[in-house]
Amino acid sequence: MLDAEGKPPRRKTGLVMKILGLTALLAVVPTIATIYVVNTLVDESVRADGVLRGALGGFVADDGEALAAELGERVAIGIADDVEPSYDEPADAAAIVQRRAIVSPRLPEVAAGVSISVVPLAWHGSSGDQEGALIDLAVSVDVAQIDSVMGDAGRDAGSSRTCWRYAVRAPDPDDIADYDEVDCPGDLSPAQPSPTPLPSLGVEESDEVRQVLDELPDGAGPEDAEAALRAVFPGVDVVRAERAADELVAAVGVTQARDCIVAVRPDGGHTWRFTAFDKVLVEPGELGCTPSLYTVPVSTH
Numbered sequence: 001m002l003d004a005e006g007k008p009p010r011r012k013t014g015l016v017m018k019i020l021g022l023t024a025l026l027a028v029v030p031t032i033a034t035i036y037v038v039n040t041l042v043d044e045s046v047r048a049d050g051v052l053r054g055a056l057g058g059f060v061a062d063d064g065e066a067l068a069a070e071l072g073e074r075v076a077i078g079i080a081d082d083v084e085p086s087y088d089e090p091a092d093a094a095a096i097v098q099r100r101a102i103v104s105p106r107l108p109e110v111a112a113g114v115s116i117s118v119v120p121l122a123w124h125g126s127s128g129d130q131e132g133a134l135i136d137l138a139v140s141v142d143v144a145q146i147d148s149v150m151g152d153a154g155r156d157a158g159s160s161r162t163c164w165r166y167a168v169r170a171p172d173p174d175d176i177a178d179y180d181e182v183d184c185p186g187d188l189s190p191a192q193p194s195p196t197p198l199p200s201l202g203v204e205e206s207d208e209v210r211q212v213l214d215e216l217p218d219g220a221g222p223e224d225a226e227a228a229l230r231a232v233f234p235g236v237d238v239v240r241a242e243r244a245a246d247e248l249v250a251a252v253g254v255t256q257a258r259d260c261i262v263a264v265r266p267d268g269g270h271t272w273r274f275t276a277f278d279k280v281l282v283e284p285g286e287l288g289c290t291p292s293l294y295t296v297p298v299s300t301h
C-alpha cells in the first residue's frame with residue numbers, strides 16, 4: 001500500500017521499541033535501588049564490624065570469644081589500678097581482697113547479654129612486705145549470642161576464664177599493682193577472705209600510752225619511748241617519738257582506722273594527751289599520725 005506520495009508507509013517499530021525499552025527500564029530501577037540500599041547497609045555493617053560473612057544479607061556477627069577475652073583483660077587492669085593505694089597504708093592481703101578487689105571491682109560498660117564475675121582464689125602476706133600482698137583472682141566473662149537482624153549485626157556466643165596474680169605494695173610509685181596472668185586451677189570456687197581485724201585505739205589504749213611514758217626516766221630519748229611503746233602495741237603501724245626541749249612527745253596510730261594518740265611527757269611531770277588537732281590531718285595523704293601534730297601545729301582553717 002502506497003501513501004499519497006506513492007511511497008510505502010513507515011513502520012512504527014522504532015517507537016514501539018522505545019516504549020518497550022522505557023517500560024523495562026522503569027521495571028529495573030526499583031531493583032537497582034533495592035540492591036543499592038542493601039549494599040549500602042552491608043557496607044555500613046562491614047565498616048562497623050569488620051568481616052562480611054556472606055554476600056547480600058550475610059551480616060556480620062561479632063566474635064564473642066574475642067569480645068570476652070578483651071573484657072576479661074580490661075577487668076584485670078582495672079583491678080590492678082584499684083587495689084594499689086597511692087599512700088603508705090599497709091594492709092594484709094585478705095583485707096585488700098575483701099575491701100577492694102571483689103566488693104566493687106571496676107567493670108567496663110557492656111551491652112546486654114554480657115556477665116562478668118571476679119572470684120578470689122588465694123592470698124597471703126601484707127602490702128607492707130617486700131614482696132607485697134599476693135592475691136590470686138579469677139575473672140570470668142560470658143557473652144550471650146545475639147541473632148542478626150536486617151541492618152544490625154549479630155553476635156556469636158563466647159566466654160573467657162582467666163586467672164591473675166597481683167602483687168600489692170604500699171606505697172608504690174606508679175600507683176598500680178604488678179599483675180601477671182597465671183594458669184587457672186581446676187576448681188574456681190571462691191575462697192572466703194577473713195581479714196585480720198584492725199586494732200583500735202580507744203580510752204584504754206590512751207591510758208596505756210600515758211602509763212608507758214610516765215614510767216620512762218626524765219630525759220629519756222625518742223628511741224627509748226618508741227621501743228617501750230612497740231612492746232605494748234605490737235599491732236599498730238605507727239609509733240613515733242621525738243624530743244622538743246624538755247618534753248618527750250609520742251604518737252601511736254593505726255593508719256587504716258584513722259586512729260592517732262599523741263601524748264606529751266614533760267620532764268618531771270605526768271604525761272597528758274594532746275587532742276587539739278584537726279582529725280583530717282591524720283587522713284592518708286595528709287600529715288599523718290606524728291609528734292609534729294603537737295610540736296609544729298598546722299591550721300586547716
